[in-house]
Amino acid sequence: MAKPKTVFVCQNCGAESPKWLGKCPACGEWNTYVEEIKQDATAPPLWSTAATEKRATPQKIQDIATEAYLRYGTGDGELDRVLGGGVVSGSLILLGGEPGIGKSTLLLQFAVSVQDQTVFYISGEESPRQIKMRAERIGISSDRCFLLAETSIETIFNQLAQTRADYVIIDSIQTLHTSRIDAVPGSISQVRDCTGQLMQYAKQNEVTVFLIGHINKEGSIAGPKVLEHMVDTVLQFEGDRNLTYRILRTIKNRFGSTSELGIYRMVEKGLQEVKNPSEILLSDQQSQSSGVAIGASMEGNRPLLIEVQALVSPATYGTPQRSTTGFDVKRLHMLLAVLERRLGIRLSTQDVFLNITGGIRVHDTSLDLAVCAAVYSSYHDLILP
Ligand code: TYD
Ligand code: MG
Numbered sequence: 001m002a003k004p005k006t007v008f009v010c011q012n013c014g015a016e017s018p019k020w021l022g023k024c025p026a027c028g029e030w031n032t033y034v035e036e037i038k039q040d041a042t043a044p045p046l047w048s049t050a051a052t053e054k055r056a057t058p059q060k061i062q063d064i065a066t067e068a069y070l071r072y073g074t075g076d077g078e079l080d081r082v083l084g085g086g087v088v089s090g091s092l093i094l095l096g097g098e099p100g101i102g103k104s105t106l107l108l109q110f111a112v113s114v115q116d117q118t119v120f121y122i123s124g125e126e127s128p129r130q131i132k133m134r135a136e137r138i139g140i141s142s143d144r145c146f147l148l149a150e151t152s153i154e155t156i157f158n159q160l161a162q163t164r165a166d167y168v169i170i171d172s173i174q175t176l177h178t179s180r181i182d183a184v185p186g187s188i189s190q191v192r193d194c195t196g197q198l199m200q201y202a203k204q205n206e207v208t209v210f211l212i213g214h215i216n217k218e219g220s221i222a223g224p225k226v227l228e229h230m231v232d233t234v235l236q237f238e239g240d241r242n243l244t245y246r247i248l249r250t251i252k253n254r255f256g257s258t259s260e261l262g263i264y265r266m267v268e269k270g271l272q273e274v275k276n277p278s279e280i281l282l283s284d285q286q287s288q289s290s291g292v293a294i295g296a297s298m299e300g301n302r303p304l305l306i307e308v309q310a311l312v313s314p315a316t317y318g319t320p321q322r323s324t325t326g327f328d329v330k331r332l333h334m335l336l337a338v339l340e341r342r343l344g345i346r347l348s349t350q351d352v353f354l355n356i357t358g359g360i361r362v363h364d365t366s367l368d369l370a371v372c373a374a375v376y377s378s379y380h381d382l383i384l385p
Pocket of ligand 1: 101267268271
């Protein structure tokens with residue numbers, strides 16, 4: 001028998017190379033090449049339907065029916081908001097986030113709250129009993145929600161062929177594997193192939209598929225950019241695990257805006273929507289001390305009032321420290337340089353610590369003024385009105 005051909009694949013970006021490389025020339029990451037068996041690209045898909053043939057013939061653009069996307073409300077105001085007003089049927093949605101942040105809870109809560117449609121919750125991480133216990137904790141029950149503990153995509157498609165589902169939830173994409181590919185679950189070729197098959201399934205059967213994706217230590221979704229390109233929508237769940245607030249952010253959305261935010265509170269009985277986010281982002285008891293400034297930032301269609309806290313204190317060790325939570329350190333360096341140059345305050349001998357309250361991560365530059373004001377206020381020990 002001929003020796004199977006192997007190829008080295010970058011686990012970060014999916015680039016291939018015939019020999020092992022220490023540094024990926026495509027994405028610049030180190031130590032990401034793993035040997036995998038080269039796949040036969042002509043392998044037939046696992047299933048084919050009449051729809052495949054129908055799509056294969058070119059159609060005139062005028063002839064294509066353009067009924068608006070079918071959007072369904074999820075019953076969760078914040079989730080609807082980040083999805084651009086509900087889920088679009090036949091779309092593939094990726095939800096990323098750190099372990100323990102509440103990804104499984106969010107989607108299970110959605111799964112049991114859907115009343116008139118069938119939901120398949122497929123978990124490769126927890127047993128149906130564990131999921132049931134979690135659902136009991138959330139306190140909603142549904143007779144249209146099916147649980148399946150399975151990691152083989154072939155078995156999953158078999159089950160889906162028997163019971164038609166309107167929504168499929170996969171927890172998580174990194175646990176799935178297909179027998180077409182000889183690589184461990186979670187490796188980039190498995191993740192890519194399984195996602196590709198689920199995407200075809202979603203489009204051809206008009207089924208909405210949610211994928212939960214783990215994130216790697218750098219904070220992007222593992223098996224990563226490739227996956228983000230394939231799906232329709234990428235949502236990211238963030239927040240400090242030690243705080244009760246969670247922020248759901250849209251990173252990519254083919255059917256809506258990408259700057260929407262959803263805010264939740266993690267309580268005993270699952271995730272609760274937060275209707276007035278500014279309330280949680282402001283800590284009113286501290287407003288009487290120096291180093292605190294409040295800025296307004298636009299996130300999607302909602303203005304948010306965000307509190308910025310700065311502490312400037314003389315540096316005791318050689319190089320002054322700059323440390324931030326929820327704000328880009330490089331941007332802080334730049335703002336400090338501007339303050340130093342324009343206002344003549346000697347920040348190069350001071351440690352500067354910056355915190356955005358509520359565990360929110362801000363990318364909006366409109367907060368720069370609040371950052372400068374907070375730093376200035378702390379430096380001069382002035383209370384801002
Ligand atoms: P989980 O959804 O398992 O996180 P992920 O799937 O992202 O890894 O969330 C687990 C955390 O949420 C865990 O620390 C317990 C907490 N939790 C609550 O506080 N209340 C609840 O009702 C539930 C179900 C979980
Ligand atoms: Mg989970």
